[in-house]
Amino acid sequence: MRRIVGILLLIIVAVGIGRSLVKIPFGTSRTKVGTHYINEGIKETGSANIVTSVVVSYRGFDTLGEVTVLFIAAIGLGAVLTRSGGKETRKIESASLVLYTGCRLLFPLILIFGTYIFIHGHLTPGGGFQGGAIIASGFLLIYLGCRERRISKIASKLAESLGGLVFVVIGLLGLLFGGHFLSNFLPKGTANTFFSAGIVPIIYIAIGFKVGSELAGIIDNLIEES
Amino acid sequence: MIFVASFLVVLMLVGAVAASIFRDLISAVIAAAFVSLVAAILFYLLQAPDVAMAEAAIGAALTVAIFIIAIRRTKRYEE
Amino acid sequence: MSFLDNYIYYIGAFGLILIGFYIILVKHNLIKVIIGLGILDTGVNLFLISVGYITKGTAPIFSKPGIDSERMVDPVPQALVLTAIVIGVAVLALALSLAIRLYQHYGTLNLRKIREQRW
Numbered sequence: 001m002r003r004i005v006g007i008l009l010l011i012i013v014a015v016g017i018g019r020s021l022v023k024i025p026f027g028t029s030r031t032k033v034g035t036h037y038i039n040e041g042i043k044e045t046g047s048a049n050i051v052t053s054v055v056v057s058y059r060g061f062d063t064l065g066e067v068t069v070l071f072i073a074a075i076g077l078g079a080v081l082t083r084s085g086g087k088e089t090r091k092i093e094s095a096s097l098v099l100y101t102g103c104r105l106l107f108p109l110i111l112i113f114g115t116y117i118f119i120h121g122h123l124t125p126g127g128g129f130q131g132g133a134i135i136a137s138g139f140l141l142i143y144l145g146c147r148e149r150r151i152s153k154i155a156s157k158l159a160e161s162l163g164g165l166v167f168v169v170i171g172l173l174g175l176l177f178g179g180h181f182l183s184n185f186l187p188k189g190t191a192n193t194f195f196s197a198g199i200v201p202i203i204y205i206a207i208g209f210k211v212g213s214e215l216a217g218i219i220d221n222l223i224e225e226s
Numbered sequence: 227m228i229f230v231a232s233f234l235v236v237l238m239l240v241g242a243v244a245a246s247i248f249r250d251l252i253s254a255v256i257a258a259a260f261v262s263l264v265a266a267i268l269f270y271l272l273q274a275p276d277v278a279m280a281e282a283a284i285g286a287a288l289t290v291a292i293f294i295i296a297i298r299r300t301k302r303y304e305e
Numbered sequence: 306m307s308f309l310d311n312y313i314y315y316i317g318a319f320g321l322i323l324i325g326f327y328i329i330l331v332k333h334n335l336i337k338v339i340i341g342l343g344i345l346d347t348g349v350n351l352f353l354i355s356v357g358y359i360t361k362g363t364a365p366i367f368s369k370p371g372i373d374s375e376r377m378v379d380p381v382p383q384a385l386v387l388t389a390i391v392i393g394v395a396v397l398a399l400a401l402s403l404a405i406r407l408y409q410h411y412g413t414l415n416l417r418k419i420r421e422q423r424w
Contacts, residue, residue, distance in 0.1 A: 004328035014323055021319060026311045027360040034357075034379040038365060050365040050377075051276050052386040066388045073395035077402045117279075125275035129391050133283035140291055191370060208334065211391070215288060218398050222295045228310055235317035242324045242344055251336055258340050261321070265347050272314070272376065273364045273378045281350070282389050289394060291408040297336065298412050300408040304334040305415050 002175050007060035046188035047197035055127070060182040064171070067164060067210065074160075074214050078221050095147055103145030110138035118208030122197045128204040132211025139216040143223060151220065156213045163210030170199055170206075231271060238264040249304050255293045262286050314355035321348030333416045335404050339397065346393040350386045357382035 037058065038050055045053040055063055118131030142149060174183040182199075189196035238261055245257035262285030269278040325348055328341025357379035365380040404414065411419050 003331055006327070006399065009330065010323060010327055014319075017319060017322070021312075021315050022282060024315075024356065026315065026355070027358050029357060030357075031381065034381050037380055038374050038377050042367060042370075048274075048367045048370075050367070050380045051383050051387070054380050055387060059384060062388065066392060069392055070395050073399050076399050080399075080402045080406055125279060125364070127276065127387075129387060130276070130279045130283055133280065137283065137287050140288070188316045192365065215394075219288075219291065219295070222292060222398075222402070228313070232313055235313055235320075238317060239320045239324070242321055245340060245344065246324060246328045246332070246337075251334075254337065254340055258343055261344060262347055265351055268314070268317070268351065269354060272354055272358050273362055274383050274386075275364055275366075277350075277383050277386050277390070278356060280387055281347075283349065284390055284394050289397060292398055292401060293336075293340075296405055299405050300336070300414055304337060305413075 001016055007177055042191050045197055045200065046186060047200050048191050049122055049125065049127075051125075052122050052200060052204070053126055053197075056203050057182075057184060060171075060203070062168065063207070064182075067167065067207065070211065070214055071160075071164065074218055077218055081221055082223070091178050095145060098173075103141055107138055110141065111135060114138065114212065115208075118204055119201065120194075121204040122200050123192065123194070128207030129211055131208045133215065135208070135212030135221075136215035136219070140219055143219065151216065155215050156220070159209050159213040160217065161209075163206045163213070166206040167203060167210075170203060174199070227271075231268070234264055234268055234271075238268070251297050251302055251304060252294065254295070255290060259286050259290045262289065314351070314358075318348050318352035318355060321345070321351065324348075329357060335407065335414045336401075338416075339400050340385050341406065342400070343393070343397055346389075350389055350393075353386050353389075 015087050022034045023160055041050045041053050047053045096191035102216055114131045114134035117126040118128050171182045174180045177185040184198040186198040241257050241260045245254045248254045265302055266278045266282040321344060325341050325345030329338055332338060359378050362376045362378040365377045408414055
């Protein structure tokens with residue numbers, strides 16, 4: 001009974017979406033806002049990667065909201081999964097020597113790769129979110145390979161809070177010097193060099209630290225009790 | 227070029243149907259990660275390298291990890 | 306052939322959205338429903354990026370300062386989808402933590418049995 005009602009609902013939704021999809025043209029025209037961002041992007045923000053300048057400078061306030069949603073999800077997960085009394089202790093067998101040494105060898109290389117991606121966010125494809133996800137994968141490797149070690153909770157909470165704080169403080173400094181929240185008050189320089197584009201690299205470094213330590217903290221909370 | 231895109235789209239739909247049919251939950255999670263990986267390749271063919279990098283790092287590595295940790299703390303087979 | 310040329314990406318995104326909806330409506334294991342939520346998310350992101358594509362375009366990055374910018378792809382949908390992917394993984398993590406809590410309280414993850422036990 002439930003299956004028949006489900007399939008009927010699905011057919012109605014499919015017909016509705018299908019009839020409106022044939023009216024959207026594929027691959028023909030750009031929006032006016034997109035054309036303005038491509039033509040004026042380097043002059044107004046100074047970064048060579050247009051997607052970075054849209055995410056950080058033109059729509060920076062939406063990125064602040066998204067960072068807040070990530071923060072709330074991590075706090076919610078930590079609050080739901082608290083230890084409530086009896087812990088079941090499972091015997092953890094320690095890993096072999098080859099696995100342990102291999103994971104310890106790979107971990108700094110993965111951290112350097114992630115840091116490279118979010119520092120060069122305004123020159124090449126990349127940025128804060130991608131670099132943060134790669135750093136969290138490095139921490140996941142440590143949890144799977146060397147099974148006894150955990151990251152210290154104080155360091156991860158400190159990195160996460162400092163990242164968010166730097167973002168908001170730079171926004172307020174922009175209000176002080178430039179006239180509106182998150183305005184670009186540092187000198188823009190020439191495009192395609194490392195020290196260019198004003199506040200964009202600083203914000204992406206803060207976002208990279210915050211997202212990396214947040215995702216690693218989520219995995220730490222999930223593993224903890226078993 | 228159009229045959230490569232059609233072949234990848236058919237592969238992605240087969241993976242999504244497989245994720246809904248399997249009864250072993252870990253096999254279903256691996257099929258969902260395969261769908262994410264082929265979607266990352268399609269993002270690259272649509273000339274969006276930032277989004278392809280984000281989808282490959284987050285959808286194919288971190289999602290699988292948190293699903294498998296959650297399945298380990300509950301049941302493995304669907305009833 | 307030109308029909309396929311124009312609409313192949315739309316058909317792929319549309320198929321993923323329908324399969325995600327089917328899993329959420331019909332299956333009765335909670336972790337399967339959460340997997341369906343993830344597939345639905347991927348389908349919507351694929352649809353948003355394929356709307357902003359221009360035929361024979363290039364990626365919107367100025368790798369040399371004087372590149373011809375006539376045929377660049379629209380950058381605004383890519384910025385939206387970048388945010389949406391990260392929020393999607395945060396929502397999945399929160400949903401899985403609630404599923405673990407439900408299993409510790411009721412002893413099963415079958416949605417019909419949980420609904421029977423409440424009344």
